Amino acid sequence: MSRRHRSSSCAVGLGTRALVLGVLVAGVAGGGGPVAWAQADPPGCTRTAQGTGERIECTEGVPAGITLRGTDGDDEIVITGRDGADTPRYGERGGVGNAGTVDSGEGVDTITITGGTGGNALDYTLEDGDRPADFRGGNGGHGNTGSIITGGGTTTVTITGGRGRDTAFEGGRGGQGGDGWAATNATLSTTGTLNMTITGGDGGNGGPVDTSTTLGGGGDGGDGIAANSRLTVTGSSPVGATLTALGGNGGDGATLGERVRPGGVGGSGAAQVSQTTMTPNNDVVIAGAGTPGSPAPSTIREFSLIGARVDARDGDDSVITMDRTQSSTVVCGRGNNDTYLYETDPASRRGCETVGRQ
Numbered sequence: 422m423s424r425r426h427r428s429s430s431c432a433v434g435l436g437t438r439a440l441v442l443g444v445l446v447a448g449v450a451g452g453g454g455p456v457a458w459a460q461a462d463p464p465g466c467t468r469t470a471q472g473t474g475e476r477i478e479c480t481e482g483v484p485a486g487i488t489l490r491g492t493d494g495d496d497e498i499v500i501t502g503r504d505g506a507d508t509p510r511y512g513e514r515g516g517v518g519n520a521g522t523v524d525s526g527e528g529v530d531t532i533t534i535t536g537g538t539g540g541n542a543l544d545y546t547l548e549d550g551d552r553p554a555d556f557r558g559g560n561g562g563h564g565n566t567g568s569i570i571t572g573g574g575t576t577t578v579t580i581t582g583g584r585g586r587d588t589a590f591e592g593g594r595g596g597q598g599g600d601g602w603a604a605t606n607a608t609l610s611t612t613g614t615l616n617m618t619i620t621g622g623d624g625g626n627g628g629p630v631d632t633s634t635t636l637g638g639g640g641d642g643g644d645g646i647a648a649n650s651r652l653t654v655t656g657s658s659p660v661g662a663t664l665t666a667l668g669g670n671g672g673d674g675a676t677l678g679e680r681v682r683p684g685g686v687g688g689s690g691a692a693q694v695s696q697t698t699m700t701p702n703n704d705v706v707i708a709g710a711g712t713p714g715s716p717a718p719s720t721i722r723e724f725s726l727i728g729a730r731v732d733a734r735d736g737d738d739s740v741i742t743m744d745r746t747q748s749s750t751v752v753c754g755r756g757n758n759d760t761y762l763y764e765t766d767p768a769s770r771r772g773c774e775t776v777g778r779q
Contacts, residue, residue, distance in 0.1 A: 463487050463521075471497060474528055482537070483567065487521035493572070495528040502583060505540030505559035512540035512559025512596060515583035517603075519567045527572035536562030536583030536622055539596035556593030558586030561622035561643060563603040573613040582622030582643035582669055595625030595640035595672035598688060600647035602666075608653045611700070615654070615662040619645045621669030621688035621711060628675055636682035639714035642669030646729070648692040654699050661702035661736055666690040668711035668723065676716070684714020686722040690742070691749075693728035703736040703756070709743035726751075726768055733759065741779060742768065 462468070465481030466489065474494030482502040483489045491498055500523070502516035515537030525532055539559025546552050561583030569578060585596030601619035609617070621644045627637030645666035646652055654662050668688030675682050690708030691697060699706065708731070710723035725742035726749035733740055733751075737758040740751050749768040753759035761770050762779035770776060 463489060474530070482516050483519045483521040483523060485520040485567065488524060489521065490524045491526040491528075491530060493527040495574075496525055496530045498523065498525060498530065498532045500532075500534045502535065502537030502562040504537045505562070505586070507541040507543050508559075509543045509545040510553065510555075511557050512542045512586045514560045515539050515562030515599060517562050517566050518564045518580070518583075519569070522568045522570065524570040525572060525576060527574055529574045530571065530576045532569065532571070532576065532578045534564050534578075534580045536564045536581065536599035538584050539586035539625065541586055542588055542590060542593055544590070552590075556588055556590040556628060556637075558588040558593065558596035558625040558640065560596040560640070561585045561599030563599045563643075563647070564601045564619070564622075566604045566607065568604070568607040569609045571609075571611040571613060571615060575614040576611065576616070578609070578615065578617040580617070580619045582620065584622045585625035585640035585672060587625040587672070588628040588637050590628045590637075593628035593637045595627050595637065595685065597640040597685070598622030598624045598643035598669035600643040600650075600688075601645045602652050603647040603650050605649065605651055607651075608655050611654065611656040611658050611662065613658060614660055615658055617662065618665045618667070619652075620667045621645050623670045623711075624672030624685035624714060626672045626674075626714075627682055636675040636677060636680060638682040639672030639674045639684035641685040642671045642688035642711035644668055644688040644690070644692040645708070646691040646695045646697060648728075649694045651695070652697045654704075656700060658700050658702055661704040661738070662700050663705045664697070664699065665707045665709075666697070667709045670711040671714035671718070673714045674716055681716045683716055683718040686718050686720060687711030687713045689722070689724040689727050689729075690744075691726050691729035691731065695729045696732070697730070698732045699734050699738070701735040701754075703738060704733050705739045705741075706731055706733060707741045707743065725764070740773070743779075
């Protein structure tokens, strides 16, 4: 079953690369030449010429301490974390998409980063020969825990948490979706036009049922911006940046006749004690919750912002929350034409000239 995130009733328009080997190569003909850096890509990465730039694809993520560099042409960079291993009883968590640094260079670039899918739960029996009832699909890997650098062109960045694995055993719970941005000390730096979407991974579905007496619940959706994380957008973008932060969808629970196990809850756009700080120009921030799985869980936890802070800084900014908020703060900054629009339960706000229901 396919579900989409809740849509906003308002539209916003904007004018808007193993170990890294840094080898210094110096030309010797004619008394010396330009200095360049020759650099090996991480394992699992391939490059293909494409237009004025390259398509750079990495299927094992970018490890911590490693930098993946694009060209100064128009690049397409696609990074996926490794899938979690299939292990007895509980599937392994998927790998992180980017744990190092991605530098796209100049040009009109696209960067797509996705956490790995959780591993499958393999069959397992206890010492007495019984099969446990707590099988669980692996959780999805986080999309990004590292830094991202973009150049002076227009860059589109899409970060998504890995999907939680469905459970193949009766009564097993689906894995949770990975969070989109889960970095605590990393930045996203830009000198151009930046359009960024960060989404939590979808939860896996609960175990199938034939005659089982135990039903498997759906995994929860990941958060767009994880709890206790920091997303700081820095640089001199002339027009500001656009950020859309969305929670992942909850996985579906199992059903048997009239008996049901609830689906997972949808993730939040930005979760507890997270802090998002934008550029000092004209920014747009849109936050929305994921959709709960089916049957709907009894606990509603779908929030645009929950215990989160969004600091738009200076400039004429727009902050839009598509779903309800709780214990959160929106700081519009020192612009003279800042707007905060909300669906329900507005956040505490500071410096917003226009505030209202969208």
